[in-house]
Amino acid sequence: MSFFSKIFRKRRFPKAQDSKELDRVESESKRTAGRRERPDELDWSHAEYIPLPPSPHKWEVDGRDEFQRExxxxxxxPVFRAGFKKQHTKVVKLANDLSPEQRQGKVGDVIAKAYVKLILQRMKSGQLVAAAKQxxxxxxxxxxxxxxxDRRRFNRILKDIEKAGKKHDFEPVDVANPSSLPLFTVSKDTAxxxxxxxxxxxxxxxxxxxIIAAIDTKGTWLLDRTGASSDRSEAKSVLRRIDRRGCLVDEKTLPHDVYRTGTGTAGTGIAIMDSNGQLYVYDVELRTVIESNLREDPRVVEHFKSIDTNYWGEFKSQVRAVDVSPEGDRYLFTLADEAWCxxxxxSTVWGLVMPLKEGWKRVVGRSQRFGVAQEVEEALQLFGLSLPVDPADIKRQYRKVALSHHPDRNTNDPTATEKMKALNRAFEVLTGVDPNTLAYEESDVTYFARSAPDHVVELDGFRLEMTITGGVPQDWVYMASFSADGGAYLATYSGKVILVSPEGRPKVVYDIGICPSEIVNIGRYTYFLTSTRLYVLEDDTKLAGFLDVFQQGRLLVTKAGFGLLTDKRLQWFTPAGIKAGELNVRDPIRAIHAVDNGVIVQLGNIKLKFRGFRYESYRVLRCKRKFRVD
Incomplete structure (x- = not known):
């Protein structure tokens, strides 16, 4: 069969949703799917399944429904829209027409922020009386x-007016002086x-x-993501290691940026991937243990060559997680719906790919992308070819034309990128092959097709099948973390968390409804953190604790318990989730360090030492950038 007769033969195939013809394509293919090391399809049929109370999405509890009504x-x-555009004067004018009841809720916060901006502008321009009026x-x-x-600012404005010798009719408002407030308070039940x-x-x-990158059992990883702390011109970022007592271990200027990070809970090292896909693993002495370009990793390269989809996006957006094992002898990375240890x-220890969603299947064969006769003729014209043509001529001409249109060679041509995309589309129309491979002999790819209809309706003896052609067949791995024994937790977008053994065999499948942001396993307890809830699991299978944590602060996990840390409050719980006490401070908490039988809390320019606070080895789950540590 000639090359072009194969193309036109594909045009007579039914659509990809026809499973019988798909099986025919699969059986007729005599080639293997790509040339890469294949991940094993994860089979959790023999793993223990543990459904947990579903975790609501953030938008279900953060007042978005109320906001939408307003x-x-x-x-x-109109007040909201003016606020989004930073039209502060307009916000204030529109607020005049609202009733006191209408100025409640989220719109009240928008109005208050607009007033603050205008007051600060008046103060900066010397319009003190106008600022006081506002x-x-x-x-x-x-x-x-x-x-x-805001009250203290008003009183300060009045003093500045009087200092300028101007008269006014304003009266100062009562407000507590910060220095008169207690530096800290602890709950009565806290020893x-x-x-x-x-x-x-x-x-x-x-x-x-x-900022805090992570806290593990032996100390803290700090990152200067801008390199501003270094006087070296090549600094893209700076990595700093602090021991658990707050003493500096070492500091390293990094010639790369920081896009993804992951740390083992045992404090053996930190994994960092930059925005170009370069993976680095540093040990606690900041020595480089691993440096690997994931973009050029054969498992990654062949993934893109052998999987035919149209929604992959950028490489770095697909690598959702990197991590280093507790022993420091392994690393892992995720790639779309795959995870590699x-x-x-x-070398590969194990590679897993998540099961497809219900109603989908993988099909191995030539790409189903093809063009009608007119598109084939247009593609030939773009290459300067005409029938009859040899496939080798297409490849040779593609290389020639690509050199003249490539964006790297036409930096001053804003249309170069679109021309190159058109050239690649034309190549696929003529060959059915990814132009990045230029390989006809191994051009089979894996693509996805529906294996069953979405809906089946029986009408008067007739069977009506309905299939929705849209949707995403895969369940991407959005978060991954090594477990304490060297296994790993793999969390998917749909809310499944799979615990696999060090050999890559699934042991337990947890279902929480949404993907957790962090997972930490310390001793008997495992902690799953979502944007709205915290799950505490004991011995892998028992739900020991369950807390709503929306806007309750950052999570600290230790062998002695865990805490929720906000700007000025630390709540402490037993490992199983029973509240043990609460610390409130006047100034923002900048750092927490463990000492014998106690803890040091740093408040900017003051250091407090407490006794009786069992704060041993610890790790931060979700690090907010507003928290600074030294």
Whole structure:
């Protein structure tokens, strides 16, 4: 059969949804699917299945329904829209027409923020009286959204007016002086005693360029993602290691940026992938253990060559997680619906691909992308060819034309990228082959087809099958983390969490409804954190604790318990989730370090030492950038 007769023969095939013809394509293919090392399809049929109370999505509990009602309101909606556009004066004017009841809810916060912006602008331009008037107006219009800092600002404005020798009719408002507030309070049921308090010297205070990347059992990883803390021109970022008592272990200037990170809970190292796909693993002494370009990894390269889909997106968006094992002898990375565990030399320990969603199947064969006769003729014209033509001529001409149209060779031509895309489409129309491979002899790909209809309706003896052609067949691995024994947790977009053994065999499947953001396994307990809930599992299978944590703070996990940390509050719980106490502080918490039988809490320029606080080895699950540590 000639090359082009194969193309036109494919045109007579039914659509990809016809499973019988798909089986025919599969059986007729005598080639293997690609040239890469294939991952094993994960079979969890023999694993223990544990359905947990479903975790709601963030948008189901953060007031978005209420916001949508207000946004659609004819009077309140314009206030939101003006606020989004930072039209602060317009926000204030529109707020004048709202009733006190209408100024409640999320719109009240928008109005208050607009007032603050205008007041600061008046102060900066020296219009102090106008600034004071707007302060009073803010206090009257949205009193529930006025903070102590707003009241102190108003009193300061009045002092500045008097200092300038101007008269006014304003009266200062009552507000507590920050220095008069207690530095901290602890709940009555907490057996924590303050045994030390010290003001920090200027060189001891946190460097604002660094944020927490992760905290493990032996210390803290800090990252300066901009390289601002380094005076070296080649610095793209800076990595710093702090021991569990808060002492600097070492610091390393990195010549690469930071896109993904992962750490083992045992404190053996940190895995970092930059935005170009280069993977680095550093040990606790900041020595480079691994440096590998994942973009050029054969498992990754052949993945794109042998999987035929149209929604993959960028490479870096598909690699959702990287991590290093507790022993520091393995690393893992995820790729779309695949997960790969590798030895330090890059060899595969195990590779797994998630099962397809119900109603889909993988089909091995030539790509089903083809064009009608006119498109084939247009593609030939683009290459400067005509029938009859040899496939080798198409490949040879593609290379020639691609050189003249490639964006790298035509940096001043804004249309070069589109021309190159058109050239690639034309190549696929003529050959059915990914132009990045230029390989006819091994051109089989894996694509996805429906294996069953979505709906079946019986009408008067007639069977009606309905299939929705859209949808995504795969369940991507959005989060992955090594377990304490060297196995791994693989969490998918649909909310499945699969615990696999060190050999890659599935042991337990948890179902929580949405993908967790972090997973930590310490001792008997495992913690799944979503945007709205925290699950505490004991001995892998028992649900020991279950907390709603939306806006309750960052999670710290230790062998002695876990905590929820916000800007000025730390709640502490037993390992099983029973609340043990609460610490509230006047100033934002910048760092927490463990000491014998206690903990050190750093508040910017003050360090507090507590006794009786069992804060041993620990790890941060979700690090908010607003928290700074040194």
């Amino acid at each position: 946004y659609d309101h004819p009077s309140i909606g 302060c009073v107006e803010m206090f009257e219009r949205v009193p529930e959204y006025v903070k102590d800092v 924590w005693d303050l045994i030390g308090e010290r003001k920090l010297k200027s060189d001891e205070r946190p460097n604002p360029a660094f 590798c030895a330090l030399d890059g």
